[in-house]
Amino acid sequence: MAPGKIAVSADGISAGIEKRPILHSITLPLAAGRWTSIVGPNGAGKSTLLKVLAGLLPAQRGQVTLAGRALQEWPARERACQMAWLGQNEAAADDLTVLDVALLGRLPHQGWLQPPSAADHAAAEAALRQTQAWDWRERPLGQLSGGERQRVLLARALAVNAPVLLMDEPLANLDPPHQADWLLLVRSLVAQGCTVVSVLHELSMALQADDVAVLAGGRLLHHGAARHSATHRALEAVFDQRIAIHCVQDQWLALPRMHAPELAL
Numbered sequence: 001m002a003p004g005k006i007a008v009s010a011d012g013i014s015a016g017i018e019k020r021p022i023l024h025s026i027t028l029p030l031a032a033g034r035w036t037s038i039v040g041p042n043g044a045g046k047s048t049l050l051k052v053l054a055g056l057l058p059a060q061r062g063q064v065t066l067a068g069r070a071l072q073e074w075p076a077r078e079r080a081c082q083m084a085w086l087g088q089n090e091a092a093a094d095d096l097t098v099l100d101v102a103l104l105g106r107l108p109h110q111g112w113l114q115p116p117s118a119a120d121h122a123a124a125e126a127a128l129r130q131t132q133a134w135d136w137r138e139r140p141l142g143q144l145s146g147g148e149r150q151r152v153l154l155a156r157a158l159a160v161n162a163p164v165l166l167m168d169e170p171l172a173n174l175d176p177p178h179q180a181d182w183l184l185l186v187r188s189l190v191a192q193g194c195t196v197v198s199v200l201h202e203l204s205m206a207l208q209a210d211d212v213a214v215l216a217g218g219r220l221l222h223h224g225a226a227r228h229s230a231t232h233r234a235l236e237a238v239f240d241q242r243i244a245i246h247c248v249q250d251q252w253l254a255l256p257r258m259h260a261p262e263l264a265l
């Protein structure tokens with residue numbers, strides 16, 4: 001990871017749900033203006049970690065800081081302007097129109113009981129256009145396909161215009177062209193100075209990030225640059241050597257090994 005300002009940091013985080021411990025002593029400083037992918041097997045604790053980073057689940061030990069200040073010390077509205085969230089399988093009011101869903105992203109910017117301003121409408125429109133969802137603006141969310149819905153929820157997160165964007169499986173249900181669009185979008189946000197943190201199962205997409213954090217069993221096993229061989233070895237190991245990382249036309253790709261390692265010649 002390149003040295004620099006830290007946007008969000010997990011410092012010695014342990015967390016669980018009810019009495020079940022899930023995360024164990026995770027320290028993960030996330031550099032500002034970079035994109036970090038969090039990867040690992042099912043049940044590794046990726047979504048739980050993202051929720052703790054977002055302040056949606058309290059840590060039992062340790063603390064999360066946002067721009068150097070403990071998360072719980074931020075006034076809720078200010079914090080919501082600083083950090084946008086796209087959750088996994090998010091419930092959203094299905095009878096709201098697409099435009100109204102995108103406008104929900106502007107709530108932290110609005111005064112108490114104030115209607116959305118012209119600036120809020122402009123931000124919601126820009127976000128819906130970025131995810132190519134503007135044409136559906138008058139349709140109820142509940143009438144959209146899985147991928148269309150995901151693009152609207154992504155627009156809601158983009159409409160916040162936050163410097164930090166946390167996304168849990170943002171590519172769920174997206175077809176390949178829209179996955180490519182998401183990649184370009186993230187790259188352009190990062191070029192503008194945003195910090196992006198995404199939980200991804202698509203390892204070849206995760207390897208397009210600047211940095212990769214590898215989790216298993218609620219512990220951080222590795223955190224390093226996506227292009228470094230140590231990161232590739234950590235990924236191959238955490239997935240039991242069932243994938244191999246290759247460089248194809250200057251891009252790192254994770255491909256399944258067609259035989260279990262013990263069967264390989």
Ligand SMILES: Nc1ncnc2c1ncn2[C@@H]1O[C@H](COP(=O)(O)OP(=O)(O)OP(=O)(O)O)[C@@H](O)[C@H]1O
Nearest residue numbers: 017018020022040041042043044045046047048049
């Ligand atoms: N509400 C809950 N109550 C109890 N245990 C939970 C709850 N949510 C998650 N867990 C457990 O916490 C562990 C980590 O779950 P988490 O969703 O963070 O994993 P993940 O790495 O995001 O997994 P996946 O790749 O399958 O989405 C899992 O063992 C899961 O069963």
